[in-house]
Amino acid sequence: MTVFLLISSFIIDGVLLFTLFIMMNKVRKTEELELRQKQVASEIEDLFTSYLMEIKEENRRMESLIEKKNSYSDFHSSQKENKEEEIEGHSEKEIITTNGSSSSYSPPGLHVMESYQPSFHSQVFELKEKGYSIDQIAKKMDKGKTEIELLLKIHQKPMKKT
DSSP, X not given: OHHHHHHHHHHHHHHHHHHHHHXXXXXXXXXXXXXXXXXXXXXXXXXXXXXXXHHHHHHHHHHHHHHHHHHHHXXXXXXXXXXXXXXXXXXXXXXXXXXXXXXXXXXXXXXXXXXXXXXXXXXXXXXXXXXXXXXXXXXXXXXXXXXXXXXHHHTOOOOOOO
């Protein structure tokens, strides 16, 4: 009987040691997972910080460009006004000095023809106004039916409240 108790005691101790070993491994894995999550969180935070810094720098550059353009356009608009005043003054002098003689000035002709391409949205709306169906518009514009439906739905005129 004592042999049986001793064997059962060893078996129970073995099972307990095995379960303790499994539990220690699980705890170790959860600690490693937690550490990895902290590392990933810090990497994401660093990434967002660097991204925000890039956006701020880009905004600063954009502001400086806008300020330069504003100052440039202010400078040119004042120069244009001065030139227009000079031209008006010169044309009055020419009229006075020529006394009816025709001037040899001819305005420059347009050498380049400007072409107008309506936007994708305006083309879709125009086709819809002409009575084309959504399928026909999608085929004609070489786009998806769902894309055309969404475009028309988003830009749909709101209904009047009664």
